[in-house]
Amino acid sequence: MRVESNQNNSNEPVSPAAATIADGIGSSTPRESADSSMLTSRGHGAVALVEGAGPQLSGETHALLRSRLRAAALLLGVGMAVALVPHWAHGDFSQTAAVVLFWLHVAMVVVLGLITMVLYRGRVQALTGLRAIELTIFGLPSLFFLVTEYLWTLDCCRDGQFHFFSGRWLLLMYTYALFVPNTWRRAAVVIGIIGAAPILVLVGMAIMDARLAALIAAEEWARIVVINLIAYAGSVYGVAMIGDLRKEVFEARQLGQYRLKQRIGAGGMGEVFLAEHQMMKRACVIKLIRPDRADDPRSLARFQREVRATAKLSHWNTVDVFDYGNTEDGTFYYVMEYLPGMSLAELVQRHGPLPAARVIHFLRQACDALAEAHHAGLTHRDIKPANIFAAYRGGIHDVTKLLDFGLVKTPADDDVSVHLTVDGAITGSPLFMSPEQALGEGEPDARSDLYSLGAVGYYLLTGKPPFEGEKPLKVMFAHAHEELIPPSARGCDAPGDLERVILRAMEKKPADRFQTAFEMGAALAACRDADAWTRDHAADWWEHRGEVPARV
Structure with a gap:
């Protein structure tokens, strides 16, 4: 693309x-x-x-390895647990070797279960730890299968017959190839060990026991080796193909x-x-x-x-x-x-209502930003606390940043946003939208933005939106028709001059509001606490109370 x-x-x-x-x-x-x-x-x-590739791809592989090992441990653990039932029900425990094999089976199921729990809880983060867990997940079943193969082969010798079951080894090889993100070289080593282990054990037993060597025909040796070689080659090739595809997908995001x-x-x-x-x-x-x-x-x-x-x-x-x-x-x-800081919505949610001086500090800067946009003929249409950011810029804290002119909403805004921008449609967020937006009366203009900014100021002072309701339509109706309760009547210590600015900005009729952002900014500048929140106050607040959460 x-x-x-x-x-x-x-x-x-x-x-x-x-x-x-x-x-x-x-x-x-x-x-x-x-x-x-x-x-x-x-x-x-x-x-x-x-x-991109490089360190970012390595980091993504690290995270993927953890999740894939979790899945592999769960899959093998459940499979071994299911196989444990017939092993217990039909096993012959008259011999010590059979008892040891059974308890090895039990231990393997327990260890795989514990590994699954550890990985689900995210306790292991280091790559070396994950690789050790990887070897444990596939090493334990390999050991169990080897012991099983050894005991089974001994029984076959006593009975004068021989059977080799490749399925369990193919299962391990293919599971490793499918689940573990890897380079093909490392996969070739690990899968090679899994595939070669039963053959080497069988060769060793045949060398030590002439009866077993006589039981295994040349064709049987060829069949065992060919099956494992085909599975080995297919698994390694699959790892290489999956790795290339992952890299292509990774590179498709730059x-x-x-x-x-x-x-x-x-x-x-x-x-x-x-x-x-x-x-x-x-x-x-x-x-x-x-x-x-x-x-x-x-x-x-x-x-x-x-x-x-x-x-x-x-x-x-x-x-x-x-x-x-x-x-x-x-x-x-x-x-x-890319901004450090947090939105005004998050600021209030985490720390409660703001002092009047800080509210004025944020609103005046927002007015300055809106003044330029309105002069250029642009209306924001979605002024709300989530779209005004308290940022750290140029060594200064509490720099207001006006965000998102109605372009892409984030999951945090989905619960209250009516986010259509087609001409004649409802725009904005119900909790902070103007009456004309709520009624769908024409295209919102600069005065609509100022109403929403006044609603933001109301929220910053009180910790609550001007109107609340369980459904967006009820909130929109309230903006259009219900009388606004002054901030001071909701238990906040709002200075009279600031309260008058907010109430005027939130008049039902656009003609009764501030007509420009410059006018509203001047009214805020005339408030008694206009210059009470300084850079030093902001720096001190962020140093002792501020947090910088990572979110949009």
Whole structure:
């Protein structure tokens, strides 16, 4: 899958300690900045969607090995446990060797069960530990089968007949090949030992016992060797093929100069990936919007227009879009900065309502970001705490970043989002949407965003949304028709000047609200606590109470 890329740069440095991913927005023309080498220009031709190899592939193999060993231990353990029942019911325990074999069978089932439990609990993380467990999982059954083969062969000699059962060894070889991610060279050694062990034991017994040597015809030796050789060759070839396919799939998750490292979100129309620029080793976020996931082609086309339109947004408080383009299969992608911090929704969920000074601090910056967007003719349509980020940028804490101009929602937002953006449809999240959005009355404008921003301020002060209900339609009805309870009446210590700003922003009629983001920002700046939350306060809070969870 190949990509043609429109480049867009940002002079915004990305903190190496970043631990949280920001949802991004889109815009129109590329920005000039120091990050130009990060981008793929149209003049350099198309780029491909691939997933990188190297250390990332090794890390993925490590995780896959743990899960596959879990499955192999469970499969072999259950199989051996089932076989234990007839062994106990019909076994001849008159001889010491038979008793030893039975208890070896029991011990093997117990050990495989314990290994399965350990792997399910994730206790073993080191690769050396996993490889030791791998050898135990396949070594114990091999030992049990060897002892069984030895005792069975002795019985055959006494009875004057010989039978060799290849099935149990083929089972081990094929199980190893299918379940254990490996290089073909290492697999060749391990599978070779499994396949050769019974033959070597049989050869040793034939050398030591002339009766056994006389029982085994040349054709029987050939049959045993050929069967095991075919199984060995097929298993090793299968490991090589599976390894190549895994590498191809891994490489199929790399987007041009950006290596996709981990999927961190998904929504109705697309996926969000944590990524890294291959040359600069800088973290970023890539969103893919696939045409087959779009509910309506008009929605996809609109998203593309908005990304191109908003790429010229350069405000400090708007998340940066570095790059965007289309793959040859129609997948639309765009690349955003990677942010440390947490969303305002998570901030309140973890630490409760915020002091008035900090609320003003966040809202003023959001107003600045919206002012630029509105001046460019762009309406966000989905202002909510989850789409406003408290980030660490340029050595400063509590930098507001406005995210996601309605492009791709994440699982954390799915419970309350009505996320359609077709003209004339309902847009936004019910808990924070404006009355005109709730009623579907025309296209939301700048004043709709300011209503939602006021609702965010209400939430930050009280820890609760302005209106609550079990169903989205009830909440939407409340926004359109019910009277708003002032924050101070809900038990929070809201200063009168800030409360008046929030109540005006949340007037039912757009004409009664602030008409521009500049106007609302000026009203917030005039509040008594406007400058009470300083950089030092923010740095102290994050140092002593802040956490940096990894989520979109």
